[in-house]
Amino acid sequence: xxxxxxxxxxxxxxxSPWWCMALAVTLTVGMAALIAANTNxxxxxxxxxxxxxSNFGMxxxxxMAALAVTTEYRFGTIRATFLAVPGRVQALIAKTxxxxxxxxxxxxxxxxxxxGISTLIKPNADMAxxxxxxxxxxxxxxxxxxxxxxxxxxxxxxxxxxAGAVAILLVYALLVESLIGxxxxxxxxIQEWMPFMHANNFLTADSAALPEGAGPPRLDFPFGPWGxxxxxAAISVGLLVVALAVAKKRDA
Amino acid sequence: MIEAAGLTKHYGPTVAVxxxxxxxxxxxxxxxxxxxxxxxxxxxxxxxxxxxxxxGQALIDGxxxxxxxxxxxxxxxLLDAKWVHPNRSARSHLRWLAKSNHISDKRVDExxxxxxxxxVAKRNAGGFSLGMAQRLGIAGALLGxxxxxxxxxxxxxxxxxxxxxxxxxxxxxxxxxxxxxxxxHLLSEMAQTAHELIVIGKGKLIxxxxxxxxxxxATEDNVRVRSPHAVKLRxxxxxxxxxxxxxxxxxxxxxGLDPASIGDLAAANGIVLHELSPQRGSLEAAFMQxxxxxxxxxxxxx
Ligand SMILES: Nc1ncnc2c1ncn2[C@@H]1O[C@H](COP(=O)(O)OP(=O)(O)OP(=O)(O)O)[C@@H](O)[C@H]1O
Ligand SMILES: [Mg+2]
Numbered sequence: 034x035x036x037x038x039x040x041x042x043x044x045x046x047x048x049s050p051w052w053c054m055a056l057a058v059t060l061t062v063g064m065a066a067l068i069a070a071n072t073n074x075x076x077x078x079x080x081x082x083x084x085x086x087s088n089f090g091m092x093x094x095x096x097m098a099a100l101a102v103t104t105e106y107r108f109g110t111i112r113a114t115f116l117a118v119p120g121r122v123q124a125l126i127a128k129t130x131x132x133x134x135x136x137x138x139x140x141x142x143x144x145x146x147x148x149g150i151s152t153l154i155k156p157n158a159d160m161a162x163x164x165x166x167x168x169x170x171x172x173x174x175x176x177x178x179x180x181x182x183x184x185x186x187x188x189x190x191x192x193x194x195x196a197g198a199v200a201i202l203l204v205y206a207l208l209v210e211s212l213i214g215x216x217x218x219x220x221x222x223i224q225e226w227m228p229f230m231h232a233n234n235f236l237t238a239d240s241a242a243l244p245e246g247a248g249p250p251r252l253d254f255p256f257g258p259w260g261x262x263x264x265x266a267a268i269s270v271g272l273l274v275v276a277l278a279v280a281k282k283r284d285a
Numbered sequence: 286m287i288e289a290a291g292l293t294k295h296y297g298p299t300v301a302v303x304x305x306x307x308x309x310x311x312x313x314x315x316x317x318x319x320x321x322x323x324x325x326x327x328x329x330x331x332x333x334x335x336x337x338x339x340x341g342q343a344l345i346d347g348x349x350x351x352x353x354x355x356x357x358x359x360x361x362x363l364l365d366a367k368w369v370h371p372n373r374s375a376r377s378h379l380r381w382l383a384k385s386n387h388i389s390d391k392r393v394d395e396x397x398x399x400x401x402x403x404x405v406a407k408r409n410a411g412g413f414s415l416g417m418a419q420r421l422g423i424a425g426a427l428l429g430x431x432x433x434x435x436x437x438x439x440x441x442x443x444x445x446x447x448x449x450x451x452x453x454x455x456x457x458x459x460x461x462x463x464x465x466x467x468x469x470h471l472l473s474e475m476a477q478t479a480h481e482l483i484v485i486g487k488g489k490l491i492x493x494x495x496x497x498x499x500x501x502x503a504t505e506d507n508v509r510v511r512s513p514h515a516v517k518l519r520x521x522x523x524x525x526x527x528x529x530x531x532x533x534x535x536x537x538x539x540x541g542l543d544p545a546s547i548g549d550l551a552a553a554n555g556i557v558l559h560e561l562s563p564q565r566g567s568l569e570a571a572f573m574q575x576x577x578x579x580x581x582x583x584x585x586x587x
Contacts, residue, residue, distance in 0.1 A: 039385045046377035047370055109368035112335055113425070116362060117385040119334050119351040284336040 036127035053097035061090035065147030069154040078158035080167040081240040083151035087174050090143040094136045098182035099198040101132050102189035115285045122277050129186045133179040140178030144171045166239045177232045184269040190276035225252050228268040231261035291341030294327050301327040303488035309466045314459045316479025317468040324488040325468040357386040361426030362435040366418040371411025375421050396424040416447045433464040452478050472572040486576040508544050510537040511560035518556050
């Protein structure tokens with residue numbers, strides 16, 4: 034408990050997390066507003082459509098999560114931390130928990146914010162969240178944000194440098210996972226096992242967010258939505274375990 | 286008390302610390318002296334559990350650092366004054382440190398007062414001068430009111446006023462019965478700060494003695510002697526002293542006999558002296574002499 038309080042003080046006593054949080058929310062909610070304003074009879078607004086840009090927020094939150102570790106390495110405060118708390122694993126788990134909880138809260142703010150602003154802009158659209166698919170699509174965003182924050186903390190801990198960690202996360206999440214589908218034949222099969230694809234499957238499986246034919250072809254996932262979430266969680270936590278083992282062993 | 290036993294640390298092919306053993310006693314300031322790259326910082330990081338030694342171990346009051354329950358209550362350390370987030374206020378920096386070891390916010394304000402940073406406590410540490418950063422680091426080390434303190438080059442880059450302040454501070458800490466280990470690469474600085482010296486070079490122990498003894502040994506007087514009968518005098522002195530020749534003018538440099546004895550010996554043997562002058566070596570010259578073989582980076586000699 035004490036360690037959680039320590040990491041909370043650390044996180045909130047500098048400005049950059051606040052900036053990242055504000056950016057994640059305004060960017061995503063702003064995009065949702067833009068989409069809602071441009072929907073029409075051909076492309077009607079729905080709960081799913083209002084959520085289509087939550088990835089934007091997720092990327093920003095992953096940057097924030099990675100920074101929470103890499104700035105500690107950059108400024109040497111990680112050594113001060115390990116002096117105060119020689120149990121490195123506990124200290125880093127506390128940091129991960131604080132960052133993940135914060136990411137989860139932001140995820141919910143982003144999701145319900147996007148939904149709310151869409152509802153305001155098009156009060157006549159069918160925006161009731163009344164199926165389990167729609168609930169998963171909106172409220173599930175917090176879970177995905179939290180888990181991707183865990184993954185980002187793990188990458189930050191392994192790489193230790195801000196530029197490197199952020200580059201890896203951005204290139205991987207934005208480019209690698211979608212471009213790999215372009216490899217003929219096997220590309221799509223690989224994609225069906227990639228973590229962020231599963232995160233997306235959890236959020237959007239069975240929803241009719243996009244009209245038939247729009248967007249990338251649907252993948253044939255090995256799991257249902259909750260299986261996909263579990264798979265995404267396993268990869269994030271697995272990477273964190275590796276990162277903790279490395280941090281424990283190496284010189285601070 | 287700090288006990289290092291056989292500490293050894295390799296970084297790839299470089300041996301930063303080589304089978305180093307020493308003890309640091311409570312109640313006095315112990316200087317940890319060595320030229321740049323001697324392995325002082327590495328040794329301190331190993332004592333504090335940040336780096337893992339390849340061999341050997343360091344104990345603080347009988348325990349390894351990682352075994353300490355609330356480490357800041359036992360050991361306070363200032364390894365690098367820059368280890369603060371530049372956009373975090375001095376007070377916030379101390380608050381998270383305090384929180385991690387169940388230390389009250391009241392104590393945070395106390396140590397800020399002790400180091401004279403109360404007025405700037407809300408300012409971001411990134412805007413601090415080196416002297417202020419050093420004080421903030423010391424405040425952090427004092428938070429848990431620890432019995433053992435380690436400071437790595439605390440006076441580096443400070444102005445004379447700051448140096449005197451830190452020196453007096455260390456003396457007070459030691460007078461309270463605490464264990465104080467301070468590193469430096471300047472013997473002249475340590476001569477005024479430390480009661481006891483641990484001298485290392487290239488990661489190896491060179492000496493552990495009282496500062497007084499070390500300085501006496503290191504700067505033991507030489508006597509310059511010139512005489513028309515230099516060869517004969519040299520033979521006479523050879524039994525009781527070491528004699529070398531000055532490279533420039535060929536005068537004898539006698540080590541191990543005082544000027545009076547040399548004069549008496551010359552008179553008894555009817556030898557004329559043209560010069561008989563005691564030479565006191567400087568502290569730094571003596572230190573350089575002592576660590577010469579072990580200095581890692583010699584300046585290119587011209
Ligand atoms: N993390 C590291 N990786 C590789 N080599 C290192 C590392 N830390 C120290 N060294 C090397 O170990 C040796 C001892 O370094 P150390 O910093 O302990 O010396 P020092 O006595 O503190 O010197 P200074 O007076 O310059 O602070 C040096 O050769 C240094 O280059
Ligand atoms: Mg050093």
